[in-house]
Amino acid sequence: MARPMQVSRYWRHFREKYRLIGGKCENDHVHFPKRSICPVCGSRNVEEIELSGKGKVISWTIVRNPPSGFEYYKPFPLALIELEEGPVVLAQLTDVDPEEIDFGMEVEVVTKKIREFEEDGIILYGYKFRPPVK
Amino acid sequence: MRKAVIIGAGMTPVGEHWKLGLRDLAVEALLNAMDDAGIDKVDSLYVGNMISGPFVEQENLGALIADWAGLGNIPAVKIEAACASGGAAVQEGVKAVLSGLEDVVAVVGVEKMTDAWPSDATRYLAYAADAEWELFHGASFVALNALVMRYYMKTYGYTEEDLALFAVNAHSNGAKNPYAMFKRPIKVETVLKSPYVADPLKLFDASPVCDGSAAVIITTPEKAKELGVSKEKWVEVAGMGRAIDTISLASREDLLTLKAAKVAAERAYRMAGVTAKDIDFFEVHDAFTVMAALSLEALGVAKKGEGAKLAREGQIAIDADYPIQTMGGLKARGHPVGATGVYQTVEAVLQLRGEAPSQVPDAEIGLTQNIGGTGSNITVNVFRRV
Ligand SMILES: [Zn+2]
Numbered sequence: 001m002a003r004p005m006q007v008s009r010y011w012r013h014f015r016e017k018y019r020l021i022g023g024k025c026e027n028d029h030v031h032f033p034k035r036s037i038c039p040v041c042g043s044r045n046v047e048e049i050e051l052s053g054k055g056k057v058i059s060w061t062i063v064r065n066p067p068s069g070f071e072y073y074k075p076f077p078l079a080l081i082e083l084e085e086g087p088v089v090l091a092q093l094t095d096v097d098p099e100e101i102d103f104g105m106e107v108e109v110v111t112k113k114i115r116e117f118e119e120d121g122i123i124l125y126g127y128k129f130r131p132p133v134k
Numbered sequence: 135m136r137k138a139v140i141i142g143a144g145m146t147p148v149g150e151h152w153k154l155g156l157r158d159l160a161v162e163a164l165l166n167a168m169d170d171a172g173i174d175k176v177d178s179l180y181v182g183n184m185i186s187g188p189f190v191e192q193e194n195l196g197a198l199i200a201d202w203a204g205l206g207n208i209p210a211v212k213i214e215a216a217c218a219s220g221g222a223a224v225q226e227g228v229k230a231v232l233s234g235l236e237d238v239v240a241v242v243g244v245e246k247m248t249d250a251w252p253s254d255a256t257r258y259l260a261y262a263a264d265a266e267w268e269l270f271h272g273a274s275f276v277a278l279n280a281l282v283m284r285y286y287m288k289t290y291g292y293t294e295e296d297l298a299l300f301a302v303n304a305h306s307n308g309a310k311n312p313y314a315m316f317k318r319p320i321k322v323e324t325v326l327k328s329p330y331v332a333d334p335l336k337l338f339d340a341s342p343v344c345d346g347s348a349a350v351i352i353t354t355p356e357k358a359k360e361l362g363v364s365k366e367k368w369v370e371v372a373g374m375g376r377a378i379d380t381i382s383l384a385s386r387e388d389l390l391t392l393k394a395a396k397v398a399a400e401r402a403y404r405m406a407g408v409t410a411k412d413i414d415f416f417e418v419h420d421a422f423t424v425m426a427a428l429s430l431e432a433l434g435v436a437k438k439g440e441g442a443k444l445a446r447e448g449q450i451a452i453d454a455d456y457p458i459q460t461m462g463g464l465k466a467r468g469h470p471v472g473a474t475g476v477y478q479t480v481e482a483v484l485q486l487r488g489e490a491p492s493q494v495p496d497a498e499i500g501l502t503q504n505i506g507g508t509g510s511n512i513t514v515n516v517f518r519r520v
């Protein structure tokens with residue numbers, strides 16, 4: 001299989017993927033991941049904002065036939081999560097029984113292993129979401 | 135302004151072509167289209183293809199196909215717009231003719247998908263998604279569509295059964311199409327009993343991985359006359375539109391509005407001088423059943439949230455008000471991704487010539503809609519009988 005994920009390519013996004021750094025424009029439009037141009041108003045005056053990582057499940061699925069490279073994890077839940085600051089993020093859910101997932105379920109961000117590459121040994125980490133730990 | 139007419143159409147059956155490669159399929163479809171028009175040379179070639187690189191390690195498809203089809207030293211390029219590559223290639227061909235730069239243009243759509251392992255095919259298809267923010271998290275294309283499907287059902291109170299009706303309709307029409315991959319009707323139960331691929335999306339909510347190629351020849355009415363092509367073969371490309379939306383699903387303003395289809399359709403309707411009411415049949419992009427429902431809404435055929443209601447009320451059958459997928463759609467004909475938009479075009483041509491196996495009586499105007507990504511890149515074309 002091809003090696004689609006080189007070190008530098010992954011490193012470029014580690015701030016977003018480890019710390020949920022998004023963007024906020026001068027008109028207070030918040031988005032994730034950060035862009036240089038606000039997708040709502042077109043402003044180029046965008047500053048970084050660290051998102052809280054708290055959100056609600058909008059929709060979810062159980063991935064049973066994943067793309068190659070993710071076979072080890074199957075089946076796994078994947079969800080669209082609306083963060084409390086507004087942006088929607090796509091991520092895997094973790095530490096949850098698939099039967100318990102529901103619309104509006106509260107979740108919080110957690111850093112987890114996303115994928116391993118056998119050939120060159122890179123281990124990818126990033127955000128997943130789980131029910132809040134009380 | 136010049137007008138563009140299609141004077142030749144050809145295709146290969148869709149299926150698992152173990153004995154044929156990408157070039158064999160493309161050359162066969164192309165020569166079928168040229169023979170249909172009765173011509174042996176063209177000014178240029180546009181190739182609709184999505185992912186030949188990963189699938190068969192072949193790019194530079196313009197040179198490959200023009201060379202092997204014996205077309206000489208003409209200009210030839212590949213057009214890529216994810217699964218909408220075929221529809222986009224047809225539009226590029228039409229643009230070349232309308233501009234006056236080229237008089238006789240060939241467009242071929244081709245995809246060879248069955249040479250890859252299934253999980254690799256799943257990965258390659260997901261290249262149409264956002265690599266860093268979707269595929270990175272293990273999202274398959276099916277999974278992204280499943281997220282939309284669940285949200286659609288929840289928002290409007292539809293069931294898996296409601297959406298299954300789109301698959302049933304597609305198979306019912308595809309059963310009569312000799313070029314379709316699946317030539318048998320199915321029942322709602324068939325869809326409901328098929329295994330989940332990404333819940334609530336089941337195997338029979340999705341179009342198959344397959345191989346195929348389709349081609350058309352485009353020219354002006356004046357040139358068609360000069361070439362001696364019988365007028366009965368002509369089909370006018372009356373309108374076209376194309377638009378994009380956010381590449382990632384999470385960035386979408388509204389998960390349940392195919393904004394790109396809406397914008398593209400408005401342009402195509404305006405150019406053709408028609409409204410949704412004037413269209414006699416619709417070839418929508420039913421790669422997944424929920425996409426058929428959302429497409430009908432975006433094209434102005436159904437109100438927002440009522441796309442699946444049209445299926446429930448029996449309004450999408452050949453003899454109903456809004457026939458869709460008259461030759462099986464992506465679901466039953468098959469969806470060789472980059473070729474699909476050209477298959478849709480060929481099918482529209484057959485309908486408007488009155489040669490379709492499931493003919494819509496007296497069809498005058500037809501529409502094809504081709505979706506790339508999860509609605510991120512969409513083409514809409516309107517065709518009219520001459
Ligand atoms: Zn803004």
